[in-house]
Amino acid sequence: VKIEGIGDKMAEKFTEYFSDKENVEKLDRLLQEVTIKNPEVNHSAQNMEGLNFVVTGSVNHFANRNEVKEYIEQRGGKVTGSVTSKTNYLINNDIMSNSSKNKKAKELGIEIITEEQFIERWS
Numbered sequence: 001v002k003i004e005g006i007g008d009k010m011a012e013k014f015t016e017y018f019s020d021k022e023n024v025e026k027l028d029r030l031l032q033e034v035t036i037k038n039p040e041v042n043h044s045a046q047n048m049e050g051l052n053f054v055v056t057g058s059v060n061h062f063a064n065r066n067e068v069k070e071y072i073e074q075r076g077g078k079v080t081g082s083v084t085s086k087t088n089y090l091i092n093n094d095i096m097s098n099s100s101k102n103k104k105a106k107e108l109g110i111e112i113i114t115e116e117q118f119i120e121r122w123s
Contacts, residue, residue, distance in 0.1 A: 004066065047122060048077030055079060055091045056101045059115055068115075075122065083110060091118050 001011045017023050053072050055065045062068045068091065069079040083090055083104040090105040090112045105112050113121075 005064065046076035048072055048075040051077045051088045052086050053077055053079050053089050053091060054081065054083050054087050054101060054105075056099065057092045057094050057097070060093065061115055061119060068118075083108065089113055089118070091115060 001008060006014075018027075051072075055068050059065055059068055062071070072079050080087065083101050085108055087105070087108070087110050090101060090110055091114070092099070092102060092112055093114050095102070095112050095114060102112060104110075
């Protein structure tokens with residue numbers, strides 16, 4: 001449960017699965033056959049420096065909103081949980097949503113962009 005995104009139920013299932021000796025042996029055999037590489041992160045691409053984002057709703061091109069947050073932060077941007085006058089962009093795949101975040105962004109004149117628009121601009 002100390003791993004981000006893993007809750008009590010999922011941790012329980014992992015523990016249950018790996019308490020079975022046969023499953024541990026399967027994993028050991030698999031790990032002998034594969035090489036797991038850590039992805040290289042280019043920290044020099046600070047093309048989001050000084051930009052503040054809010055991410056809301058579901059995402060399609062990233063695993064989850066935390067992955068979007070990491071992507072932004074690795075490039076010098078900041079992600080907050082609420083729309084304020086300091087927000088530069090609200091990322092929401094449902095631009096026409098009547099959510100409170102969309103309403104606040106419209107009130108403040110903050111551009112609401114989809115995940116695809118975000119990727120087009122900053123990939």
